[in-house]
Amino acid sequence: MVPPFTINSKLKAQNSKLILDLLAVTAIFALGVLIYYGRQELPDAALQRVQASHTLRVGMDPTFAPFGSFVDGKLMGYDVDLAAYIAGAIGPDVRWEIVPIATDALYSKLAADNVDVLISALPFVYERSADVIYSRAYFDAAPRLVVPVGSSIGSAADLGGQRVGVELGSDSDAAARRYNRDHTAAPLTLVTYDLPTDALTALAADKLEAAIVDPLTFAAWQAAYPHSASRGIGEERLVNMAAMGSVPYVVAVNRTSKQLARRVDAAIARAQRDGTLDGLAAKWFR
């Protein structure tokens, strides 16, 4: 006697396979959904706040000319203009608000969410990259190797035996001494001066073969003594041959603000491409 509602064995086997197939498909679909949503970034609270308030709060130390300082009661400088550019790149209706902060408190204010970004001639600090997201560099503050036009010195490797002027005690001085530690067989002859402009003056007067100075000093020098054939004074034609090391200035964003960090980085990349950074350098460093 066959019990009621009994399915024969073949049909049972087919149904089992169907159920297993359905389960497998369902599992794969569920996994796919989880993967899809899992890859989605968490909402960037900072970016959302910026977009909602139309204001980018920029933490800045206002005592470091020419990047940011008060002039006649108004805060101005390279970083101030860069902040305006970045705010505009984030959104056409986004304003920028500078929040003056002492240099020692910049990172703590960012961590406390008192500001959205830090734009304050910040050097890249590897140890801090665990807590913040740094943008690409928008300026390199490393000392510059400066030589006269037509010099036989083509790079830092050619400094052996040359008279090189530096500001005593400065990072340029340290770079030159570091060179000599690494090139004991062919050191350069270090000539120190009280001011970096003194080193450039000596270089222009052929008392030196090269000078190492900070980039801002050299930029100001170039502005004061522009290369001009009409001047006819060859010793004033100095060129920046190479950077002695790398000291990148970057923008910092909280580690949780990935989307904002990407917008900032994209803005700096665009500023490099469209010549904005060069324009800011010409405006503020010369």
Place this chain on the structure above:
Amino acid sequence: MWAKPNNSTKWPRYLLFSLLILTFAVQVYSQASPPPAPVAPPSPLSVGDIAPINPKVGVHTRLTDEPDPAKIDQALRLVREMGASWVVEYFPWNYIQPTDANHYDWQHADMVVNAAAKYRLTLIARLDGVPTWARPDHPEPQMWRYLAAAQYGVFARFVTAFTARYRERVRYIIIWNEQNTAAEWGERPPDPAAYAALMQQVYPAAKLANPQVIILFGGLAPNLEPPSSTVAMNDLTYLDAYYKVGGGAYFDALAAHVYPLSVPPAPPDDPPAPDKLNFARAVQLRNIMVANGDAAKPIYITEGGWNDNRRFTYAVRPAQRITYTIGAYQQALQWDWLPAVSLWAFSLPAPSYTYMDNYTFVASDLVPKPIYLEVQKYARGRLCYNSPMFEQTAWLILLLTAAVVLGLWWFFRSPNALRRADRLARGLLLLVAGISAIVIVVVLGYLGAVLGGLPGFIIAALFGLVCAVAIVMFFFAHADVS
């Protein structure tokens, strides 16, 4: 009166001839050899090779949080090689007694004290900081400077233990630090009477452990805060108030902090004034001590210095920092009541990435900065460390002088030649001989100092003196004036 030339006068000629040969040989050698790298790092000389010219040069190290014994050793070796004789270091009570009053962890302190002794540095130890167990009413981490009156005796026992343990190697101990600021006095208003009460317990206890120990009054933070300030008390006011409550008997010397906090920062020779924060703040503190009858007690500068960080309000240019720092060490030589100047800070265990990094003499990886090398030049008496040409010139002068003298000797080797010269000629020859003698003494002395510090100067100057005497004797021997 004057002896006729005989065999006994030959030795001056031999001496002069030897001097000429030696000088010529050195010139040839130094011309053939490449000049030394002008900015090479200091060679690892043994401590005995280093003869500082200024015994008051010191630095405040910051080895408290340095766990690597090799780095501690290297840092103190670098201090010595810079030409410093003094070092100030901080030994936190909460590091040495972290758990309770009965257990001590001397390991790190031993490393620092032993290394300082190894490099013959005079160590000034600063003791303060309160372990959590010693401040039960305020266990919060930020209250680690809070020392209740009931714990003064406990702290005194720690000071006693430290003094006794290092009685052979640590003679100077500073009690507390910048106690005239609320932050360093446990977030409380500064209280000179309370500090006097603390010293009243610590001083006799330390003296029992080591009667020769020098107890230093904690270095006060220089400031111009008004009387109503809750942040700090004016350092001059604090010290005077301390004397007024009878604390003068409980310290042997004063530790002083002298930071030039003006815009722009003043050079080390800026005159003192009560309303100035400059290097001469130490003079103002001295005046307070003298007014309170403590003229006999010395002052040790244990913190101070200039900063060249461009973002620091009180910054100077890098070259100024070097000039002022060396100037400060030189200025200290003018004050006989000041045995040592230890500037802040030799190095930090790790970069702070703030303006604090620009107080240091060497980087956190112990690579010397330019200021270290320049102070080393000064402190070790190498006048022209960076200019071998000056040494070459000195040797050339010596060579020419010796050649002149020996030329005269050859020309006038016959006594008759000198006798035939008239009085004027003889006078001129004697003048040339005298000048040559002086030049030889001076140049040899300089070269000796450059090459060998003080011992080199003494030896070379004596040798030069012998040559000078020989020159003059030679000419007198030939004069045959009767």
